[in-house]
Amino acid sequence: MKSLRGRAPSKILxxxxxxxWALFCLLPILWFLSIGLRPRTEIILPQPLYWPTWTVEAWNMIWSDWPMGYYxxxxxxxxxxxxxxxxxxAIPAAYALARYRFRLRExxxxxxxxxxxxxxxxxxxxIFFLLRNLGLLDTVWALMLVYAAMNLSLVTWIIRSYMLDIPSEIEDAARTDGATDLKILVMIIVPMCLPGIITAAVIAVIFGINEFLFTLLIASTKSAYTLSVALANFTGGSDGVIYNAISMVAFLAFMPVLVLLIAIQNHLSRGxxxxxxxG
Amino acid sequence: MSIATTNNGRAASAARPRIYRRRSPLRRKLFPYLLVLPAVAYLLGITLYPGIYAMVQSLYRVKFNSWTFIGLDNYEKLFADPEFWASLWNTLVIGASALALEFVIAMTLAAFAYRDPWVRGWRIIFLLPMLFMPSAVSFIWKLAFNDGGVVSDLLMGIGVIGSPLDFLGNVWLARLSLVITDVWQWTPFLFIIFVAALQSQDMEIEEAARLDGARWSQIFWNISLPLIAPIVAVALVLRGIDIVTMFTSVFIITGGTPGGATETVSYFIYRTGFKRFDFGYASAASVVVLVATVILAQTFVKRFFKSGRD
Structure with a gap:
């Protein structure tokens, strides 16, 4: 690294x-946090207020005024x-794509x-009509099925990529010991590509939490509203959009996602x- | 599975000749198909079925529960509908600007960050906007641009403008607010991929070029960038797909205003179907977009992804 000096762009630049860019990322987040920690009267003003009266009023409000537990x-x-x-x-499908030669594989x-x-x-x-005919509108089951469909491609391809990394000699050895293909998949392949499976699962979780359009169409009451869509309903008639409550819900969903992402950060680009x- | 059964299996296989445990050739041949079948069946249920359903529905006028067959009338009306064409144009303008900006910013940041000693720290900070729900991010920027007037206030504070901007009233400002929202949230997507690609390249090539006296910028443009080009393409394709399906921010921030100037194709279909309840017409639009998607996927995307290793 030392030898790079002089030729690398200057440290100051x-x-x-x-x-x-770090400021551009952080400042809106901090400002939005301050929105969540101020009273509703200090949000929409002719002159924006940057240092509000700090309060956890909104945090209490989301639990008392809305069925947040359901969301x-x-x-x-x-x-x-x-x-x-x-x-x-995805695991069986990924295994077939990664390991077998068969017509139509590509x-x-x-x-x-x-x-x-x-x-x-x-x-x-x-899909709206399909779910309506199945009587699944406004249920968690409908959301589950749709999220699964939405992420299946991603999960399959991520796991497939990690399976390709496993040297096939290991399977050959197991096969000569008499293990069946299914047994090889369950006992050898799955444990060995666990990082890939976890990465895929975390990314699927995040996209699931974020999902908006389908949830908007499927959910109509607290029995299926998720955090992502419940936010958009935080408008109380004459009160307009209740931003401090939205902010608190946003950070509520943000914290677990942050933890999950830090856990898989080295696999993130691959996922x-x-x-x-x-890499 | 208990240890006992595993041991039994092993004992049995040792006792019998190995060949005995092999499957019949037919079963061996069918096995991979059986493995992919559940996933493919599930996806067909959620893509093929809707595709056919949309095609059929697009030939009808749907009013509540009564369907009247009208042939291709919906398509005729659609192709003559200025709102539909406008939604395509808006999607293109907003999507292309956002994608171009995200690409330039992410590549610049990646070029500066990938050999920075604090690259992991930068990566976590840059990642944060991506971790908020898109609906929440839309509200952050709705408040900043419109309701809270923060952007105008800051711009006035540094003397760029004299009076508050009306981000909902002006066509280009409304589009710009959507672009900035997308750039803020999704630039990290590209950044993370670019950094990983740059870090995983063969450092010896860069080193050799440096010893030959190449400048840092020359090395980046002529060596590193071409090396990671395939990955850049994949990343842009994936981001591009998500941008053209843009819905949440339109729904929350602009609602298509002013005068439909920010209505994307997704929002057009949503509005036609679920606000005007003109499901046959919305299905016709869905079919057109679906066909376009399939063509684009076949021509642009297929070459970047291979199922197995060949």
Missing amino acids: RLTILGA LRNSIVAVLGSVVIDLAL DIGFYILSTRMMAPAVVAIP LTMGAVK
Whole structure:
């Protein structure tokens, strides 16, 4: 690194640019936190207020004025359920794509991938009718099924990428010992690509928590509202948008996501590109 | 699975000749198909079924529960509908600006950060906006641009403008507010991928070029960038897909105003279907977008992803 001096861009330039962007990332977050920690009367003013009267009024309000427990439960149940469905479907599929040669392999793999490209709005109407006919509108089950479908491509491709890294000699050895293919998958492959499975699961959790359009269409009461969509309903008639409550809910969802992401940060780029980048 | 059964299995396999445990050739051949079948069936249920449903529905006029067959009328009306074309144009303008900005910023930041000793710290900080729910981020910027007037106030504070800007009233300012919202939240997506790509390249090549007397900027442009080009392409494709399906921020921040100037295709379909309850017409628009998506996916995306290792 020392030898780079003189040729590398100057340290001041580098720190200025990176620092400027860091401020641009952080300042809106801190300001939004301050919105959550101020009374509602200090939010929308002719002259914005940057140092408010600090209060946890909004935090208390979200628990007392709204069925936040339901929203939280719906988010957790729908997201975790969808991840379980995804893993159950994706692990065998990923194994087939990574390990077997069969006709249509490329086409099937690409088909799975291509479902990631579908705009939610495009399939929203038929899926809305499908769920209505099944009597699943406004249920957590509907959210679970939709989130699972939305993330299945991603989960399959991420896990597939990690399976490709496992040397096939290990499986060959197990096979000569008489293990069946299914046993190899469960006892050898799954434990060995656990980091990939966890990465895929975390990314699926995050996208599930974030999901907005389908939830907006499916949910109409507290029995299916998630945090993401409940936010948009924090408008109390004449009160307008209740920003301090929105802020508190946003940070409530932010904290677990932050923890999950830090846990997988070294796998993040690989996960986000569905395995195209290793690093 | 208990240890006992595993031991039994092992004992049995040792006792019998190995060949005995092999599957029949047909079962071996079918096995990979059986593995992918559940996932494919699930995805077909949630893509093929809706696709066919939308195609059928697009041929009808749907009023509540009564469907009247009208042939291709919906499509005729759609292609003559200035609102539909406007939504395509808006999606293109907003999406292309956001993607271009995100690319330039993320690449610049990555170029400066990837050999910085604090790269992990920068990465966590830059990542933070991505960790908020998009609906929450939309509200952050709705408040900053419109309701709270913070952006105007700050710009007035440094003397750039004299009076508050009306971010909802002006076509370009409204579009700009959506672009900035997207850039703020999603630049880290590209940044993380670019940094990882730059870090995983072969450092010896850079080193060799440096010893030959190449400048830092030359090395970046002529060596590092071409090396990571395939990954950059994948990242841009993935981000591009998400940008053209932009919905949440439009729904929360602008609602398509002013005069439909920020209405994206997704919002057009949503509004037609779930606000005007014109489901047949909305389905026709869905089918058109779906066909376009399939064509784009086949021509642009397919080459970047391979299922197995060949």
